[in-house]
Amino acid sequence: MEEFKPRMGIEVHAQLDTTTKLFCSCPVAFGEEPNTNVCPICLGLPGVLPVLNKRAVELAMRVAFALNCHLHKESRFARKNYFYPDLPKGYQITQFKFPLATSGSIKVDEKIIRIKRLHLEEEAAKLIHLGDKTFVDYNRAGVPLVEIVTEPDITSAVMAVDYLKKLQKILQFTGASNAVMARGEFRCEPNISVSCEKGKLGTRTEIKNLNSFRAVKRALKYEIKRQKKILQEGGTIKQETMRFVEKAGVTRSTRSKEEASDYRYFPEPDLPPLLIKEEWMEKVKRSIPTLPEERKKRYIELGLNEEDAIIIANSKKASNLFDETIQQLDEPLEISKWIIREFRAHNEPNISPTSLASLVKMVIQGSISRIIGSKVFSMMVRTGRTPEEIVKEKSLLKISDKEALTSVVKEVFAENPEEFKDFQNGKSKLIRFFIGRVMKKTKGRANPKEVGRIISEYEQKH
Amino acid sequence: MMTINDYLKLFDEGKLTPEELLESCCSKIDPDLNAFITVTKERARNAIGSVDGKIRGIPVAVKDNINVKGVPTTCGSKILKGFIPPYSATVVERIEKEGGLLIGKTNLDEFAMGSSTENSHFGLTKNPFDRERVPGGSSGGSAVAVATGSAIIALGSDTGGSVRQPASFCGLVGLKPTYGRVSRYGLVAFASSLDQIGIIGRNAMDVGILLVIIAGKDPLDSTSVTVDVQDYTDLDGSLEGIKIGIPEEYFIDIDEDVLEAVIEIKEILQDVGVSFPSVSLPTSEFVIPTYQIISYAEASSNLARYDGVRYGLYHSGVNFSDEIRKTRNDGFLSEVKRRILVGSFVLSSQAIGEYYEKALTIRSLIKKEFKDALDKVDYLLTPTTPSPAFKIGERFDDPLKVHLSDRLTAGANLAGIPAVSAPAGMSRNNLPIGYQLMGRPFDEKGLLSIVHQVEKIKPFELLGE
Numbered sequence: 001m002e003e004f005k006p007r008m009g010i011e012v013h014a015q016l017d018t019t020t021k022l023f024c025s026c027p028v029a030f031g032e033e034p035n036t037n038v039c040p041i042c043l044g045l046p047g048v049l050p051v052l053n054k055r056a057v058e059l060a061m062r063v064a065f066a067l068n069c070h071l072h073k074e075s076r077f078a079r080k081n082y083f084y085p086d087l088p089k090g091y092q093i094t095q096f097k098f099p100l101a102t103s104g105s106i107k108v109d110e111k112i113i114r115i116k117r118l119h120l121e122e123e124a125a126k127l128i129h130l131g132d133k134t135f136v137d138y139n140r141a142g143v144p145l146v147e148i149v150t151e152p153d154i155t156s157a158v159m160a161v162d163y164l165k166k167l168q169k170i171l172q173f174t175g176a177s178n179a180v181m182a183r184g185e186f187r188c189e190p191n192i193s194v195s196c197e198k199g200k201l202g203t204r205t206e207i208k209n210l211n212s213f214r215a216v217k218r219a220l221k222y223e224i225k226r227q228k229k230i231l232q233e234g235g236t237i238k239q240e241t242m243r244f245v246e247k248a249g250v251t252r253s254t255r256s257k258e259e260a261s262d263y264r265y266f267p268e269p270d271l272p273p274l275l276i277k278e279e280w281m282e283k284v285k286r287s288i289p290t291l292p293e294e295r296k297k298r299y300i301e302l303g304l305n306e307e308d309a310i311i312i313a314n315s316k317k318a319s320n321l322f323d324e325t326i327q328q329l330d331e332p333l334e335i336s337k338w339i340i341r342e343f344r345a346h347n348e349p350n351i352s353p354t355s356l357a358s359l360v361k362m363v364i365q366g367s368i369s370r371i372i373g374s375k376v377f378s379m380m381v382r383t384g385r386t387p388e389e390i391v392k393e394k395s396l397l398k399i400s401d402k403e404a405l406t407s408v409v410k411e412v413f414a415e416n417p418e419e420f421k422d423f424q425n426g427k428s429k430l431i432r433f434f435i436g437r438v439m440k441k442t443k444g445r446a447n448p449k450e451v452g453r454i455i456s457e458y459e460q461k462h
Numbered sequence: 463m464m465t466i467n468d469y470l471k472l473f474d475e476g477k478l479t480p481e482e483l484l485e486s487c488c489s490k491i492d493p494d495l496n497a498f499i500t501v502t503k504e505r506a507r508n509a510i511g512s513v514d515g516k517i518r519g520i521p522v523a524v525k526d527n528i529n530v531k532g533v534p535t536t537c538g539s540k541i542l543k544g545f546i547p548p549y550s551a552t553v554v555e556r557i558e559k560e561g562g563l564l565i566g567k568t569n570l571d572e573f574a575m576g577s578s579t580e581n582s583h584f585g586l587t588k589n590p591f592d593r594e595r596v597p598g599g600s601s602g603g604s605a606v607a608v609a610t611g612s613a614i615i616a617l618g619s620d621t622g623g624s625v626r627q628p629a630s631f632c633g634l635v636g637l638k639p640t641y642g643r644v645s646r647y648g649l650v651a652f653a654s655s656l657d658q659i660g661i662i663g664r665n666a667m668d669v670g671i672l673l674v675i676i677a678g679k680d681p682l683d684s685t686s687v688t689v690d691v692q693d694y695t696d697l698d699g700s701l702e703g704i705k706i707g708i709p710e711e712y713f714i715d716i717d718e719d720v721l722e723a724v725i726e727i728k729e730i731l732q733d734v735g736v737s738f739p740s741v742s743l744p745t746s747e748f749v750i751p752t753y754q755i756i757s758y759a760e761a762s763s764n765l766a767r768y769d770g771v772r773y774g775l776y777h778s779g780v781n782f783s784d785e786i787r788k789t790r791n792d793g794f795l796s797e798v799k800r801r802i803l804v805g806s807f808v809l810s811s812q813a814i815g816e817y818y819e820k821a822l823t824i825r826s827l828i829k830k831e832f833k834d835a836l837d838k839v840d841y842l843l844t845p846t847t848p849s850p851a852f853k854i855g856e857r858f859d860d861p862l863k864v865h866l867s868d869r870l871t872a873g874a875n876l877a878g879i880p881a882v883s884a885p886a887g888m889s890r891n892n893l894p895i896g897y898q899l900m901g902r903p904f905d906e907k908g909l910l911s912i913v914h915q916v917e918k919i920k921p922f923e924l925l926g927e
Contacts, residue, residue: 040549044767046542046650047529047551049683081763081809085782090766136771264809266818269654269760271684 044088069104480519518561541793551648568603598628623871630896645680762805
């Protein structure tokens with residue numbers, strides 16, 4: 001029996017992390033009152049003209065470089081014409097024949113996925129359906145998007161998700177996008193075809209409405225199976241747009257007339273060609289923060305094990321905190337442990353590298369115990385205060401004073417006369433029991449080494 | 463002939479007050495001519511004395527496709543019913559900052575699509591020289607306002623000749639500046655790559671005075687340019703030695719009266735030392751089809767926003783398609799509908815190669831031909847229109863005749879070069895005739911200088927004086 005092989009390409013739309021919209025100076029914000037971040041330009045009032053946001057271009061350039069794309073020194077804007085209530089001008093300003101960048105590549109699961117094109121475009125408004133009425137929120141209209149399109153190089157649902165995760169990280173690390181899927185900042189539309197002839201692509205379908213990586217994987221797996229089944233039964237695939245129905249876990253035809261629409265693309269006459277000079281290119285290139293792959297390598301060189309290196313490198317926040325903290329305290333291994341255990345356990349809170357460095361330093365120097373250190377970390381997160389302030393205020397410094405410790409040790413002996421007798425009679429492993437009691441009594445503040453020394457003195461004396 | 467500077471002098475000498483001038487302008491508004499869609503006398507009166515600028519107290523009319531904050535913009539269309547812009551066009555802001563008084567919004571062919579101002583939801587505008595005839599268009603209301611003295615000067619928009627042609631039909635000076643010289647921000651778009659805000663005035667000096675105010679880079683219009691603004695009121699430089707080309711293609715099928723009048727202008731200029739080599743612009747025959755395809759294509763997209771969702775006319779329906787169909791069917795007149803249809807067709811995937819893309823190629827040829835010609839000569843002299851004002855109804859709603867009078871003017875829009883129309887004389891049946899001068903990009907000063915010096919030799923009698 002012939003073997004049907006799936007091929008997939010993915011179109012990703014990511015919202016660029018700018019403070020203002022692509023063609024006007026309205027703020028970009030999430031979750032505001034509807035229609036508050038709007039102006040004549042993004043509402044498409046008669047007579048307005050677009051002015052390109054330079055920051056959006058820079059962020060898209062960063063992504064293009066990170067994806068090894070060919071960045072074009074001249075790209076152009078075009079109008080994509082169609083009527084829809086979420087489209088204030090009756091057309092979307094996008095890039096068509098002359099995109100910002102083409103022919104990139106990205107390595108996923110040891111395989112190369114080619115990037116076909118990358119371009120800038122504006123976001124549409126948001127439709128809100130309430131009962132039998134539809135409302136339009138234009139806050140989102142005109143928000144800058146970067147569209148990234150791959151060649152059909154993806155061969156499995158798992159690979160598709162791995163690609164998306166890696167792309168998401170790149171968008172986040174380059175500072176181009178927050179790329180939070182649940183907020184619609186990162187959206188993907190995969191296309192799938194199945195064919196048994198080598199090198200030949202079958203008829204493809206496109207899947208919409210994918211809101212999580214899990215949904216992507218389920219939808220693709222289902223769609224591949226669906227197409228295979230049709231072909232195996234001698235049927236043909238219809239080129240159409242599918243919708244993933246999350247609850248049922250199936251894809252369904254949208255039966256939209258979209259395939260029939262003709263977008264009548266033509267050059268946007270209100271915007272001159274986008275010209276990017278060599279110096280600007282270089283400047284942007286230099287401004288790109290390093291990507292997870294490079295960071296991981298560097299961390300391994302610093303002595304971290306691979307697992308820890310990957311964990312830190314894959315989180316922009318953790319990685320930045322780590323990098324900045326080791327600048328202040330050259331203890332990468334110890335710092336990595338604090339980031340992996342405490343920082344991540346606290347959901348990557350905002351703490352300063354200076355605070356983390358001084359906390360780790362106190363632990364290394366023995367002025368607080370590890371357990372106390374962990375408590376201090378929690379308090380730092382909760383109160384936003386420095387570890388020094390917390391330790392001082394709560395008197396958390398270790399007690400190393402011999403006289404003070406000796407009196408606590410004596411108390412413990414007095415409270416446990418049986419054990420003390422056994423200890424003096426040579427049952428020396430009871431030392432751990434006594435140290436434990438002293439630590440408990442001092443709420444962890446006693447210096448255990450010092451306590452041990454004091455206790456063993458009694459063994460020798462008697 | 464009175465210029466804006468003469469009025470300012472009268473104000474300074476106390477011989478005339480801005481209130482009196484405004485009153486006199488308003489008294490000349492003739493409802494039968496229907497030059498205005500909205501008269502903003504109160505707004506003008508309230509602005510008197512508020513600023514002391516270059517045109518303080520001078521009544522200015524504005525074509526009703528240019529936004530004035532708080533005053534309805536109609537574009538001569540029903541579809542913008544109830545729309546009041548929350549912002550002013552850059553040109554309007556600049557005029558008000560220099561003390562200009564906005565006296566009203568003038569009638570036009572719907573969305574500036576037409577050459578007769580017959581094609582407006584608010585009724586047609588008549589030519590004051592002969593009320594049976596059209597004033598030209600699409601800036602017909604602005605031309606009539608200035609010709610009758612209801613405004614001292616006016617703004618129009620010129621996509622294929624819409625400032626120059628009505629200026630020539632009404633015996634006025636009409637300037638279409640270089641593309642990018644004047645900000646389009648706030649001008650309701652018809653065909654964005656061709657549209658340019660222009661000025662209709664009674665003489666070259668007035669046009670120059672206003673151009674100094676409105677020209678220059680605008681950060682809100684990415685297609686406006688940073689080229690230095692010249693002193694367009696310094697118009698007395700010698701014309702001796704300049705070369706003006708006479709493109710033969712522009713003198714075919716021209717009324718005898720028009721030919722004679724333009725030749726008289728040529729002779730006047732020859733007398734002051736101008737030479738007239740003949741030049742050829744063989745792509746001229748493609749100007750109209752190229753203009754039609756490009757302008758219709760852009761219009762089909764520019765007018766897509768009138769869907770009734772956010773502003774303007776709205777008809778309810780069973781779904782969005784139904785609503786938009788009803789709204790646009792009722793809101794647009796037939797010429798606009800025709801252009802949207804043809805424009806959508808020439809951009810459609812099956813036709814774009816044959817039409818729109820071909821038109822872009824020809825446009826670049828036309829552009830190059832103008833450039834080559836203007837490398838050899840300093841200016842080009844032609845008639846503005848093949849004939850003087852035509853009769854009302856003569857070409858109305860006839861898609862084959864509608865562009866007849868754009869034949870000589872649309873080339874400058876396709877090439878993006880500046881062009882001016884100015885009075886050449888009167889026809890046998892007492893209708894104004896205009897001559898057109900085209901020049902190199904950003905040489906508005908040169909164009910106005912020639913017009914200014916011709917005016918001194920051959921003064922033109924105005925109606926409203």
